[in-house]
Amino acid sequence: MMTVKRVQNIAPSKIRELFEKASKMDNVISLGIGEPDFDTPQFIKDAAVEALKEGKTKYTPNLGILKLREAISEKYKKEYDVELSPDEILMTVGAYEAVYLTFEALIDEGDEVIIPDPAFPCYVNDTVMAEAKPVRIDLKEENEFRLTPEDLNEKITEKTKMLITCYPNNPTGAVLLEEDYKAISEICEDHDIFLLSDDVYEKIVYDYRPQCFKKYYEKTVITNSFSKTYAMTGWRIGFVAAEKEYITPMLRIHQYAAGCLNTPTQEAAYAALKSDQGCVREMVREYRKRRDYVVKKLNEMGLKTILPKGTFYCYPNISSTGMNSVEFSNYLLEKCRVVVVPGTAFGDNGKDFVRVSFATSLEKIKEAMERIENVI
Numbered sequence: 001m002m003t004v005k006r007v008q009n010i011a012p013s014k015i016r017e018l019f020e021k022a023s024k025m026d027n028v029i030s031l032g033i034g035e036p037d038f039d040t041p042q043f044i045k046d047a048a049v050e051a052l053k054e055g056k057t058k059y060t061p062n063l064g065i066l067k068l069r070e071a072i073s074e075k076y077k078k079e080y081d082v083e084l085s086p087d088e089i090l091m092t093v094g095a096y097e098a099v100y101l102t103f104e105a106l107i108d109e110g111d112e113v114i115i116p117d118p119a120f121p122c123y124v125n126d127t128v129m130a131e132a133k134p135v136r137i138d139l140k141e142e143n144e145f146r147l148t149p150e151d152l153n154e155k156i157t158e159k160t161k162m163l164i165t166c167y168p169n170n171p172t173g174a175v176l177l178e179e180d181y182k183a184i185s186e187i188c189e190d191h192d193i194f195l196l197s198d199d200v201y202e203k204i205v206y207d208y209r210p211q212c213f214k215k216y217y218e219k220t221v222i223t224n225s226f227s228k229t230y231a232m233t234g235w236r237i238g239f240v241a242a243e244k245e246y247i248t249p250m251l252r253i254h255q256y257a258a259g260c261l262n263t264p265t266q267e268a269a270y271a272a273l274k275s276d277q278g279c280v281r282e283m284v285r286e287y288r289k290r291r292d293y294v295v296k297k298l299n300e301m302g303l304k305t306i307l308p309k310g311t312f313y314c315y316p317n318i319s320s321t322g323m324n325s326v327e328f329s330n331y332l333l334e335k336c337r338v339v340v341v342p343g344t345a346f347g348d349n350g351k352d353f354v355r356v357s358f359a360t361s362l363e364k365i366k367e368a369m370e371r372i373e374n375v376i
Contacts, residue, residue, distance in 0.1 A: 007129075010125045011125060013121060013345070015032070015121070015341050015345045018329055018333060019339065025337060026337075027337050028337045028338070028339060029337065029338050029339070030338075030339040030357075030360065031339060031357050031358070031360065031365070032341045032355070033357050033359055034357060035231075035359060036283065036359050037361060038231040038286075039231060040230065040232050040235070040268075041231070041272075041279040043275065044232065044268045044269075044271050044272050044275075047267050047268045048265065049264075051263060052264050056263045057263055059260055060260045060261065060263055061260065062254060063090050063091065063251065064089070064091025064260065065091070065266045065267070067270055068269055068270045069086035069091065070086050071273040072086075072089050072239060073085065073089065076212065080215055082212050085244070087244055088242060088244050089240075090239060090247050090250055091239050091261050091266065092237075092240055092254065092261070093236050093237070093238070093261065094225055094237065095198065095200050095224060095238040096122060097238065097258065098239060100129075101240060102194075102223065103126040103129065104250075104253055105246065105249035105253060106162065106221070106249070107132045107162060108130070109131040109132065110132065110133070111132040111159060112157060112160045113132050113133070113134055113162045113164065114135045114137055114152070114155050114156070115127070115135065115137070115347075116136070116139050116147055116166070116169070117346070117347030117350070118171055118172060118343060118349055118350045118353070119166055119346055119347060120166060120171075123164045123166075124347075132161070133159070135155055135160070136347055136348070136349070137151055137154075137155050138349045139169075139349065141306070144174055144306055145169060145174035146174055146175075146176055147165060147167075149180065149184055149187055152184060152187055156187070160193050161194060163188055163194070163195050163196070164198070165184070165195065165197050166198040166199075166201075167197075167210065168202070168204065168208075168310020168311045170311055170313060170346075170355075171315055171341070171346050171350070171355035172313070173309065173310055173315060174306075174310070175208050175310050176210070176211070181211040181212075182216055185217035189217055189219075192219070194221060195213055195217055195220045195221070196220075196221045197213040197220055197223070198223045199212075199222055199224045200224055200227065200238075203229040203284070204228055204284055206284070206308075210310070219243070221246060223238065223240050224239055224240075224241070226238065226269050229272075229280055230272045231283065232268070232272070235268065236265070237261055237269050286362075287312050287358065290360075291307070291308060291358055293358075294365060294369065295307050295308075295314055297369040301373055301376050302320050302376070303316040303317065303376075304316065304317040305317070312357055312358050312359040313355050313357050313358070314355075314356050314358070315343070315354070316353065316356060317352055318352060318353065321376070324352070325342035325344050325353055328340075328354060329354055335375045336374065337371070338371050338372055341354060342354055343355065
């Protein structure tokens, strides 16, 4: 089968490889899943149903429903003191499309894009599809996987066009210090490069409040989603926010790739934003219980694990087992039917780590930890 040139270098998802293998086995517990195990809150589902009953089934503006974009604008003003016009917000098919549009609209052939290692794999593949060069920057365990200004400065060249940040971070659960936001913004401004801030885990945090890069730097592009915050992964709704001059070329692509998002989903997202956010706080409380249990058990097994301040992942160091991340992940699957994701799925820097998700019930997590402890 012929494959066009720009697709040939897109790497298949290593995250999916173990899931495929596990799907052929019985009695498997997955700690690899990257989505909330909670159902979408009922009032959000009700809003979508009501929209259908009212006949809200037509096309919407390409940018998205105005009241939804206004609600997002209000959110950023209230939470971060960031001014965003509704015309600077584009509703997308999840954060995936938001990130893709950013690359396709702002990155050119031969540009360099700085991407943390580890980081979610879509950034590297979007760079490749834009015919640009991914430049990885190692996140160090001794820095609790923060992106430090010092490490960033070492990677910038004349060809650097964009920096990717994702904090709270997938897969490590790491966060940035307030001074990091300011220092990283200043570096990007000094070199006049774009800063893509993927904020999909902004609400899944523990004793921590994230900042917004847009507050410090004009050429910040925010990508975000309703998937993690409101357990709406299957609804496929996200957004990208940036200066109007950057949104305009993204909109051109979006018009022909997606047209617009479906109306009931946008009505549901609007209801989610306008609620009192109690549903989010309840989910985060449960994640915290699971996090504390998982991290304690892993450390007791001798698998050094930093307590994550965000996301529903932790990132244990498995080097003490004498296996690399792929060997260890396969070992757990074969010996005790537990799925974790090898760190190398997120970059070469993850060879001594695995990602463990606690986005599943505490009962299953306890069983999984017991199984792992037995084979360790």
